[in-house]
Amino acid sequence: MPADPRFFRSIGPLSLGELAAATGAELRGDPDTLATNVAAAARARIGEICYYEGKRPPAADAISSEAAACFVREDFAVALPDGVDALVTPLPRHAHAVAAKKLIQFRDWGDVEAPHEATNIHPGARIAPTAHIGEGAAIGDRSIIAPNAVVGPGVQIGRDCVIGANVSIQxxxxxxxxxxxxxxxxxxxxxxxxxxxxxxxxxxxxxxxxxxxxxxxxxxxxxxxxxxxxxxxxxxxxxxxxxxxxxxxxxxxxxxxxxxxxxxxxxxxxxxxxxxxxxxxxxxxxxxxxxxxxxxxxxxxxxxxxxxxxxxxxxxxxDWMREIAWVQKQTSRERRKS
Amino acid sequence: MPADPRFFRSIGPLSLGELAAATGAELRGDPDTLATNVAAAARARIGEICYYEGKRPPAADAISSEAAACFVREDFAVALPDGVDALVTPLPRHAHAVAAKKLIQFRDWGDVEAPHEATNIHPGARIAPTAHIGEGAAIGDRSIIAPNAVVGPGVQIGRDCVIGANVSIQxxxxxxxxxxxxxxxxxxxxxxxxxxxxxxxxxxxxxxxxxxxxxxxxxxxxxxxxxxxxxxxxxxxxxxxxxxxxxxxxxxxxxxxxxxxxxxxxxxxxxxxxxxxxxxxxxxxxxxxxxxxxxxxxxxxxxxxxxxxxxxxxxxxxDWMREIAWVQKQTSRERRKS
Amino acid sequence: MPADPRFFRSIGPLSLGELAAATGAELRGDPDTLATNVAAAARARIGEICYYEGKRPPAADAISSEAAACFVREDFAVALPDGVDALVTPLPRHAHAVAAKKLIQFRDWGDVEAPHEATNIHPGARIAPTAHIGEGAAIGDRSIIAPNAVVGPGVQIGRDCVIGANVSIQxxxxxxxxxxxxxxxxxxxxxxxxxxxxxxxxxxxxxxxxxxxxxxxxxxxxxxxxxxxxxxxxxxxxxxxxxxxxxxxxxxxxxxxxxxxxxxxxxxxxxxxxxxxxxxxxxxxxxxxxxxxxxxxxxxxxxxxxxxxxxxxxxxxxDWMREIAWVQKQTSRERRKS
Missing domain, CATH: 2.160.10.10 (Hexapeptide repeat proteins)
Incomplete structure (x- = not known):
């Protein structure tokens, strides 16, 4: 599953060659292949990059054969599925994180300068004036957002919900x-x-x-x-x-x-x-x-x-109760003897 | 004790006949008796409804004889005190909750559209502008309500209190x-x-x-x-x-x-x-x-x-310490033997 | 270490004579010596007052010889270092707390009537409009203060920090x-x-x-x-x-x-x-x-x-694992025998 664009804004794509340069990884594959997003290795799809950092060679289904490329240590670079380019580095997860920042941008707490501009709020929802609603958030009918609650950008909230005071959601x-x-x-x-x-x-x-x-x-x-x-x-x-x-x-x-x-x-x-x-x-x-x-x-x-x-x-x-009872019995017996 | 009107607005009364209809319970009693509020069974007073959902027949003092009516299963309907009408249903607590919604309305986070309109705030209290004060809340002299705190409707706060940042109270x-x-x-x-x-x-x-x-x-x-x-x-x-x-x-x-x-x-x-x-x-x-x-x-x-x-x-x-010490002694003895 | 003036405003000094009067302690020393702040006994410096409330006489380094005065019980009044005046009272820590209130004033949640007036915010910081920034707080470049966060007076926050929603800091x-x-x-x-x-x-x-x-x-x-x-x-x-x-x-x-x-x-x-x-x-x-x-x-x-x-x-x-295993073995053996 790739990062959800409601929560992570796409700022790519970049080519694998560019990602190799940005991370110091050695690319073994096509530098012109485009990457658009990140994903877990087992579920990466076309255009998505992943990493593998296990201690043993990856299991058969550990890395999706659809992935554009996989950050991996030297020792397992040859163990990637056919068609998945290797980005070889001693710190695969870290390099992957660096690459991710080039492809997607976390919407963090939203455009913090412009709260409460959500456009997807049902007129039947009750939103406290002191609540903060991030850009692109949606709130359904009859839902309540209590005072000083914070609903991050892109968050989807259904009908008849109660979001309490000072809650934060992203x-x-x-x-x-x-x-x-x-x-x-x-x-x-x-x-x-x-x-x-x-x-x-x-x-x-x-x-x-x-x-x-x-x-x-x-x-x-x-x-x-x-x-x-x-x-x-x-x-x-x-x-x-x-x-x-x-x-x-x-x-x-x-x-x-x-x-x-x-x-x-x-x-x-x-x-x-x-x-x-x-x-x-x-x-x-x-x-x-x-x-x-x-x-x-x-x-x-x-x-x-x-x-x-x-x-x-x-x-x-x-079993646990029996063990406790047994120890209690032994120790109270010892006590009586003494 | 009935629900406090500062926190639960009265929207009744309703007759027992109306409550029976609203909950699907079978009323054994006077359909014209008026109910105004809910209460725990042992402390219900005139006009208050309650429920009984125990596994055994109610004890002598489990249900107040002042209660207007009691939601109860068929098997214990005859065990209610004299004068307490039975509202017979397979799910007494649930039916009671449904009835409660017809009699009283939770003031939840207040009239969320109109914060900070409290009228009972002592001039000597210090209230942060970003704090939310619900309708009808009272705050005493020299009390501080810190930024982004939320004081729900009807809450009573005395003198010389400190309510910290982002606290919520209802x-x-x-x-x-x-x-x-x-x-x-x-x-x-x-x-x-x-x-x-x-x-x-x-x-x-x-x-x-x-x-x-x-x-x-x-x-x-x-x-x-x-x-x-x-x-x-x-x-x-x-x-x-x-x-x-x-x-x-x-x-x-x-x-x-x-x-x-x-x-x-x-x-x-x-x-x-x-x-x-x-x-x-x-x-x-x-x-x-x-x-x-x-x-x-x-x-x-x-x-x-x-x-x-x-x-x-x-x-x-x-006892606990003795048990621990005894087990430690036994196992260290075993270790020495081996 | 004395109380930090960014968080505790100096409202003194007061003389030891005034502090003795305010706390009911008996001063054995110079009533005109000025006190400005409080500190832990071992680290009190010139002008700072402290207390000692141990059960035994104070150890050699327990009370700094620089301290202006020390609240202490009668029994240890003679055990203070030379030059440290004694403020004798049956409740030293309590009397010290009373004296502290005369010397310094906690900036609590800031001047709660005037939020967001901080003057030390880097233009590269992103501050949500619903965040509260106390007087004198400083926030560095590229730091984010999320919605409804509360930063107390005098708090110092560096660069590239993320302060999440509804956080409070003082x-x-x-x-x-x-x-x-x-x-x-x-x-x-x-x-x-x-x-x-x-x-x-x-x-x-x-x-x-x-x-x-x-x-x-x-x-x-x-x-x-x-x-x-x-x-x-x-x-x-x-x-x-x-x-x-x-x-x-x-x-x-x-x-x-x-x-x-x-x-x-x-x-x-x-x-x-x-x-x-x-x-x-x-x-x-x-x-x-x-x-x-x-x-x-x-x-x-x-x-x-x-x-x-x-x-x-x-x-x-x-050891812990061995003890658990041993008890399990004993009790399962007993179970088999029975």
Missing amino acids: CALIGNHVKVYSGARIGEAGFGVMPGPAGAEDAPQFGRVILQDGVTVGANSCVDRGAFDDTIIGENTKIDNLCQIAHNVVLGRDVLMASFAGISGTVTVGDGVQLGGRVGIADHVVIGDGAQIAASAGVFREIPAGETWGGTPARPLR | CALIGNHVKVYSGARIGEAGFGVMPGPAGAEDAPQFGRVILQDGVTVGANSCVDRGAFDDTIIGENTKIDNLCQIAHNVVLGRDVLMASFAGISGTVTVGDGVQLGGRVGIADHVVIGDGAQIAASAGVFREIPAGETWGGTPARPLR | CALIGNHVKVYSGARIGEAGFGVMPGPAGAEDAPQFGRVILQDGVTVGANSCVDRGAFDDTIIGENTKIDNLCQIAHNVVLGRDVLMASFAGISGTVTVGDGVQLGGRVGIADHVVIGDGAQIAASAGVFREIPAGETWGGTPARPLR
């Missing part, structure tokens, strides 16, 4: 009947660092947030946008206050998430999952449909559908 | 010498879902937040309003940043609550209790006066007054 | 290339209570926040200002969403801090330390360079440089 597509309570942060850059020539740098985040119909996001909760793909919150999922949802997370439908629950990057959570308060899930973990996770659990691996887990590191709740 | 009564640091959220709807005809829905929240004199609420902390009754923070209680206090919680006086502490719905915390950082308390738990809870504890049951607990699930701190 | 000095994502709170008063004549009171916080070059602070995270000294975030340190950094914390360079990590007051964290999600660190703890702390850990004591720790209370990760 890079997001929001369905109908969605509630975002006060102070929630939708679409911020996810937490990702990449090696740069002078140490770690923030990895740019090109994706979006999708809040499907009926989603509720609690006060001061955060839903980061995806790195390339989208962070998706499924229909009717209910998120309490002070929760964190990182980039590229996919939450199913009817998920319940209590306060302080935190989901790391690229986690997938099935439909109807229930997370107790303070539950944390490590990155890339998969939680099966209907699983229940007890409050305070720290989840480091997959939870099968329908199971109830708890503890840190999380395990089946029954 | 449905709240605030005493004197109260400090609400930047980004705190006071009075948002609590996290509650109820079964609806097409899946879970957000349960409406009709209550308030009371911050008594001398309370301090830290930056980006959240205090939700009650479902029907009030969420109450007692005098001189001090809450750190990024804390969560759910609906209907009652905190005593002089409570100290460190960062990331979270208190679930309907918890009662006694006077002088100290909660370390990241302490979580499960819903409906009671914490006795003067109890101390060690950082990171997850509390799932009552803590007696004056005790010090820790661990997850929380237990007396001494 | 009492802070911010370098170049710093990003503060939406809803973050920089420079709020730290959480500290002191005994007062009628119970606990918020201890005043006179310090600052320093964000060095290249720091990123995630959405809705909080960095409190120091009590007297500064809270310092080292170069290129990256902080995720919903993190908490308390007063007087010193974070090194290139620290990575995942969501919900919380650092209590006066903690020192070395360069290159990595904190997983939900890690909590108790106050005054020291974390050595390059240490790694596993997600969910609760750290109550020093972690040596380069080590990897986990669990609550935190211990070397290997």
Whole structure:
């Protein structure tokens, strides 16, 4: 998926030769091929550039054969699919980020000098005068934008939504009947660092947030946008206050998430999952449909559908409870003996 | 306690016959009785409607005999007190919420088109021009409302208060010498879902937040309003940043609550209790006066007054420490043997 | 370090005699000596007053011999360095706070009636019209202040910074290339209570926040200002969403801090330390360079440089894992026997 032009303005195209020059990468391919946008390697299409930075050679489907070019280290340059030109560099992700800035420009907080000029606001929407609506944002009928809320450029908000006070939203597509309570942060850059020539740098985040119909996001909760793909919150999922949802997370439908629950990057959570308060899930973990996770659990691996887990590191709740009871029994026995 | 007219505008009354028609409930009683407001079942008064959705028949004092009518399932319709008409429906809470919308209207973020028209602001208060003050809000002498703060309609704020930047407050009564640091959220709807005809829905929240004199609420902390009754923070209680206090919680006086502490719905915390950082308390738990809870504890049951607990699930701190030490001793012994 | 006049306006000087009268303290020294500001006891200089409230006599370097005077209890009044006058009172910190209010005045949220009058904004900075810029704040070239952000009086922001939507900043000095994502709170008063004549009171916080070059602070995270000294975030340190950094914390360079990590007051964290999600660190703890702390850990004591720790209370990760595995083995063995 390429960067959405509603959130990233196209300022290209540039030729691969120009991108090689701009990044110091060595091009092995046609310098006249035009690049227009960036994408995740597995889903890059014609005219899109990507990068590969794994420790092993790329798997068969890791890099789309449609990609115009791929930033890659010397050792894997020969492992790219046929037709994908190599841009060889010791820091592929960093060079890709540099190239991205030549092709697309983040609309950040909009043309900050000219707020409230949105043209796609339904007359039935109620917008507080102190709210800021970015250029090109759209707001549907009967939706409320509360005082001092900030809706970034290009954000799409459906009907019957409530966007609370001091909320900020960027890079997001929001369905109908969605509630975002006060102070929630939708679409911020996810937490990702990449090696740069002078140490770690923030990895740019090109994706979006999708809040499907009926989603509720609690006060001061955060839903980061995806790195390339989208962070998706499924229909009717209910998120309490002070929760964190990182980039590229996919939450199913009817998920319940209590306060302080935190989901790391690229986690997938099935439909109807229930997370107790303070539950944390490590990155890339998969939680099966209907699983229940007890409050305070720290989840480091997959939870099968329908199971109830708890503890840190999380395990089946029954096991965790048995372990606690056993230790308590042993120690109270020792105490009696002494 | 009925919904406070400062936060919920009366748009009734309606007759029980009209409410039955609007909700599809079957009325067993006088269709001409007038209903004006909603209330918690145990405290409903004349003209107020309520609901009962328990799994067992209602206890003797669960439903006030003054209530005009009660939404209830068929099986418990006969168990209502004398004089309380039954509105029989398979989804009592949902039908009650539908009826509530016919009787009262949430003043949400105020008449969003007309900010800063408050008439009850003491001339000695200092209000930033970018702050939003809802209709009917009152602000006392020497209180400061910082830039971009949002004070919802009807909110009452006493003397010598500091309301920080980007704070939002609704449905709240605030005493004197109260400090609400930047980004705190006071009075948002609590996290509650109820079964609806097409899946879970957000349960409406009709209550308030009371911050008594001398309370301090830290930056980006959240205090939700009650479902029907009030969420109450007692005098001189001090809450750190990024804390969560759910609906209907009652905190005593002089409570100290460190960062990331979270208190679930309907918890009662006694006077002088100290909660370390990241302490979580499960819903409906009671914490006795003067109890101390060690950082990171997850509390799932009552803590007696004056005790010090820790661990997850929380237990007396001494027991928890002994268990940890015992396991460490066993495993270091095993290691030496091998 | 005295209170910074950019954030605390000088309204003194007052003589020690006047301060004794204002606080009810008994002065043992020259009533005509002038006091101009407050400072931490160990670093007070000429004209600055401090307090000492320890349980034992002050250590040799606990109180600077340059201090004009020190609020102190009767029992340690004779233990002050030569030349430091004693202001004897049963509540030294409280009396000191009362005296501080006579010498300096917090610029709080600025002259709230007159926003956006800053004179030190580089023409190359982009400031949203709905942002609030306090008196005397400075903003460098190419920095962006997003809509509804609040920059307090006297705050210094360097070049190429991004201050997100609804951010608030006070009492802070911010370098170049710093990003503060939406809803973050920089420079709020730290959480500290002191005994007062009628119970606990918020201890005043006179310090600052320093964000060095290249720091990123995630959405809705909080960095409190120091009590007297500064809270310092080292170069290129990256902080995720919903993190908490308390007063007087010193974070090194290139620290990575995942969501919900919380650092209590006066903690020192070395360069290159990595904190997983939900890690909590108790106050005054020291974390050595390059240490790694596993997600969910609760750290109550020093972690040596380069080590990897986990669990609550935190211990070397290997030990914690071994303990968990051992308990699991024992309990599954018991289960098989039964």
